[in-house]
Amino acid sequence: MSVRFVGTYTPKLDDKGRLTLPAKFRDALAGGVVVTKGQDHSLSVYRTEEFDAIAARIVEASRNDPDLRAFQRTFFAGSEEQRPDGQGRISLSSDHRIYAGLSKECVVFGSFDHLEIWDSAAWDEYQTQHEENFSAANSAALNAVL
Numbered sequence: 001m002s003v004r005f006v007g008t009y010t011p012k013l014d015d016k017g018r019l020t021l022p023a024k025f026r027d028a029l030a031g032g033v034v035v036t037k038g039q040d041h042s043l044s045v046y047r048t049e050e051f052d053a054i055a056a057r058i059v060e061a062s063r064n065d066p067d068l069r070a071f072q073r074t075f076f077a078g079s080e081e082q083r084p085d086g087q088g089r090i091s092l093s094s095d096h097r098i099y100a101g102l103s104k105e106c107v108v109f110g111s112f113d114h115l116e117i118w119d120s121a122a123w124d125e126y127q128t129q130h131e132e133n134f135s136a137a138n139s140a141a142l143n144a145v146l
Contacts, residue, residue: 036080043118105121
């Protein structure tokens, strides 16, 4: 069964660097996740199975391309396997917290095949910067795939 992640949630990062994943997704994530450095200084959380599928494509594509090999090295070096605890929490490493500029206030939202973790202030700023283009981009994106 395919899992889709949608919606926005606002968990808090605790003093030990733990973040509670949305209850709605806990069953789908219980088998394990991989946390990676994402785009725009965010973190991405993939189900282990989805990460493995992406990893296989990256490794295959990077065999003959030096730029893809560099991406592969950075991508895998910045990835950590996690298993949510009984309360649905994952521990974010200090490297991940620094990379994403995470404070106590976080935003977790679904990006269909994975979750993204952002610092709340950074997410607000990102949305403000990109809101004006949303309608045009939305129309163009839908036209491209339909």
